[in-house]
Amino acid sequence: MSVRSRRARRRKLKNEINVVPYIDVMLVLLIIFMVTAPLMNLGVDVQLPESNAKSIQEKKDPVLVQVDAAGNYSLIVASGSNEAVDSATLTAKIRALVANNPDIAIFVAADGAGTYQHVMDAMALLQNAGVERVGLMSDPRQDGPR
Template sequence: MARTRRRRAHRKQVAEINVVPYIDVMLVLLVIFMITAPMLTQGVDVELPNANAAPIQQEETDVLIASVDKSGQYFIDIGGEQSPISLADLQTRVKKVLSQNPNIPVLVRGDKNVSYGEVIGLMVSLQGAGVPNVGLVTEPE
């Protein structure tokens, strides 16, 4: 009976937490998020301004503005000249302007009553013309 008491006296409970399973789970989740994060950021690169943001101060006087009115007509405004134009002609004019001034800012104005597809069609046409970045024009609240 004395021997059984010695065995019990040598066996102590371990009060440490084994964190290895938690580290394994964390690494698996990290790998999953690293794989899925690039899939979530697909789409067109567009700089969207906040509706109640302060106006951007333009250092350059020349700005190319492409617009869509509520009836779906496209307009191009280069230095104050504004005239209705077809989407194919707009694309060729923008290419011509970008060949002369590749750093000109390009802005898109869309009527709030025009369909979303019309604005996207305009942006795709601008992308086809070689415009790297497009800014969207909004009215302050």
């Protein structure tokens, strides 16, 4: 009888969950995701076609942000006069316009001789002002598609 009582003590059931296999699976998944994350393509390089695009017909007059070759900003609201503004004033005025009408059309017209950085800075200012969609303006090509 003493032999049986010793075996009963050794095989006493535990009321704990064994989490070691779950930790092993989690670590394997973590390693898999860490290895595959850099391989995912976040963007694709494309060569955009050149063509004469049709103009957008808007019911209301859009807000036009002009950027000259030196990177200075000017603002035209509702076919009004061309008003030179600095970046802080531009952000404040656009934020007020977007607060009144979230669906307002805002276009950026930049000088062709200016740098791409000036256009990106203007778009960043507009994004900080709460604008979700920005259109870029261009002149139609005179000689047709290439």
